[in-house]
Amino acid sequence: MGDLELKNITIGYGNTPVIRDFSLTVENGQMASLLGPSGAGKTTVLRAVAGLLQPRSGAIIIDGRPANGLPPEKRNAVMVFQKTLLFPFMNVEQNIGFGLQMQGRSTGEIRRRVEKILELTELTGLNRRKIHELSGGQQQRVSLARALVLKPAILLLDEPLSSLDATLRQHMRELIQDIQAQTRITTLFVTHDQAEALMMSQRVCLLLNGRIRQVGSPRELFYRPADPDVARFFGGCNFFEGRLKNGVYYSQYATVAAPGLSANGDRLTATIRPEDIRICADGNRGITGRVQKTSFEGTTTRIWVQCQDRVFVVLAPVTDLQAGQSVRLHLPPDKIRIFAAEN
């Protein structure tokens, strides 16, 4: 148990910095998600925390103690890698007990603690299994168990579920959440999957191009994205421009009262999520448009609607619209997110 604090760290390979001025705090006993597209630098951050990589500048503080100079084996943080990387020459039990064995724990203690972790990770009875006789999900759980058994202050999970199929992944998400809630190990969970990040933790940190773009609760990131890039990452696709005048935002698609914003006369970008746009039956509300194409996605249908000079993407449960058909769209003002002007 302990908290993790990263202060203004910059990390690079060779001459190009990959992570710039990165700061993040994960409080004791919490699980935070580090979210970002592939290549954003998520693994790089975890490797720096684990001690496998030295940051150029900035401080890494684990459990209140600066960890910058410490080698990985002296840090109270354990990393679970994206590939399971189990020791192929050891069985399940030996893999899980490895860390304890390295600490010189007694055989009895190792057996007891391994047994407990096996139960926690739903691996009971597989003690003597060889690694190549395990399924992908089981291998991933052994990899997790191998880290958990050490009771580290910080647990670092690098996309542990990315190689599993959808059903198994959902089950493993719940398992990891349960284990985290039980053990209260401070956890930094890395993923490229926005839905996974939102469901896994109370705090999500979005990393784009080596910089933190927004940190907050899942709802904040989803409904109040800090900038158009963040909105885009969460599936936002409808952007339009307007002007602010006396606390009211005017655009050709909607008029929104924006009491919080004060930049008079500025052109500001706004967005609305595709599922928030209403297709209206009555003929006088909203804006007129023409259906370009539709795409059936199961529970919803994705509809592209041309309105004046912009195409809006709408997610709606209706399926009977045809290309070429005229529709009216209503953009509810309370669902429109206006971005403050960028400096």
Add this chain to the structure above:
Amino acid sequence: MTTNVTSTGNNARTRPNPGLPVIGRLVAPALLVVTVLFGGGLLLGFLQGLGYLPAAGMKVFTLQHFANVLADPDFFRSLGLTLYISVTSTAAAALISIFMALVLTSLAQRHRVVHFIFQIPLTVPHLVIAVAVVFMFAPTGLFSRAALKLGLINSSASFPLLTNDSWGIGIVCTYVWKEVPFITLMILSVLRRTGVELLEVGKTLKAGRRQRFFYITLPTIFPSLGAACLIVFAYTFGAFEVPFLLGQTYPMTLPVWAYKNYSDVDLLARPEGIAIGLIIAAVVTTAVVASQLLTKAARRRGLVL
């Protein structure tokens, strides 16, 4: 329409696999050559070893020649010397190779020059190295003369005996120099592929430097190291040219002794030479088979090789 699509699909899937007879017919010529040359040679050798040498008037099958060889006290001296040379060179080469592989993995991939230089011994034949060793290390060799010129020794007789010596130093050194790159490259590929990542896992699981070496590196490289060592052992046990050039006149290694017997003017010594040769072949085959079994077992356990 639908049937048409399915039937083409089926056709594509059930296109006849070339059966064993077809493959057999294809490789038969090559197989025949190999069988006749190697198998025939072995069979002829075996017959001669059993004393069937009509040219010399010997037409009775007997195990007497094997018995003669085994009863000869020189056989065990030769066997001892041969084992000493192959075990020592294999062990020394293995230790040096482990060290070299560790150094090379820690070097970045871009140090291609180092790798290139390192691979040179692989391309040089044993015979050439043996001759070079004679030129350089013999009492009349390059180093001896240089030492004499520099006044380090006062006669070429006081130069340490490094070739044709009783410890087989010249032979062992030649083998070590020649086999280190082979073993190192075998280990290196495993270390590069999984070793580096597993070591990182070891670090985050709090294993110290020594622990990582003994609990991760050694078990990771063990199958390929073992397989490579068995092959090197087999080679050094059966090879003739290096001990022939660099060894003493007595005792001889088994291959040299076998050759001496076989090429003796006395045709009666020939079956004994062959018998020794067959004993060597048995040891070499055992080592090579063991190497294959080790590799196979490691593959089954998912250890890449």
